[in-house]
Amino acid sequence: MSKAVRYRRFGGPDVLEVQEIPEPHPAPDEVRVRVTAAGLNPMDWQITTQPDMAARFGITLPAGFGSDFAGVVDEVGTHATGFTTGDRVYGAAIGRSVAEFVLVKTPAATLWPTPEGVSDEVAGVLPVSGLTAAAALDAIGVHAGDTVLIGGAAGGVGVFAVQLAKLTGARVLGTASQSTFAFLHGLGAEPVAYGPGLTERVRALAPEGITAATDLFGRDAAETALELGVAPERISVVADGPAPPPGVHKAGALDARPGTLERITDAIRSNEITVPIAATFPIERIREAVTMQAQRHVHGKIVITL
Known part of the structure; x- marks a missing residue:
């Protein structure tokens, strides 16, 4: 079994639950990422409160939560391409990122190698x-x-x-x-x-x-x-x-143009861009983290750690 944040009805932070779900495994064209950090965005909690917005992203109930993540590839499907076990990666998976494991189909347009010198907490807030x-x-x-x-x-x-x-x-x-x-x-x-x-x-x-x-x-x-x-x-x-x-x-x-995230990570590595992390929370405190995010007075990014 593995942990994932899910919700069964639309609403505020109180609808979010940390659930034990069967551990997912990749299909032949997928890789599995063991998530270590998941950055929160306003769109994440807006999706949980606005059914019409959820529908625009193809999200139906019951649903997972979150968009951005970073971690390590720990399983590779038999026909998956571009990544190998042990690769540090970051990416976007709308409605699925705040979980111990995320499956990503390859070739992957929403999964990138995490450069040396960029932490998982920083990489995990970059995509959206x-x-x-x-x-x-x-x-x-x-x-x-x-x-x-x-x-x-x-x-x-x-x-x-x-x-x-x-x-x-x-x-x-x-x-x-x-x-x-x-x-x-x-x-x-x-x-x-x-x-x-x-x-x-x-x-x-x-x-x-x-x-x-x-x-x-x-x-x-x-x-x-x-x-x-x-x-x-x-x-x-x-x-x-x-x-x-x-x-x-x-x-x-x-x-966004192709190569945008590579340009941003290059600037982070050269100290031309700093990524302020306002707070980190374990997955068990997801409601507290989302409440803080929704108040709109955070200086920087909020990260869920797993």
């Missing part, structure tokens, strides 16, 4: 957040000389977006709560409080104007950018939120 951040910036062509506004800059996706934008040479303004200002300064962003009056605060911080924006939480930053004269084609929002204003890009992890 890293790909989403990169796609949101690529959609609007952030480059040196830009002044870009990032909405939700201190969140799990925001920490990657801020640093990736800085690597292009852009000036980065990031919306956040006052309590996260020092944290954002440490990542290289100039923080600005979200909420009513955002347009005036951004104008005061950047009187010469902003040239691009991406909104990773809600639509306030996107609307502020439009008010400040940014062209819609230079504004993006995350794909799973409310409909954006006309002409604004929607971007998600599936829109």
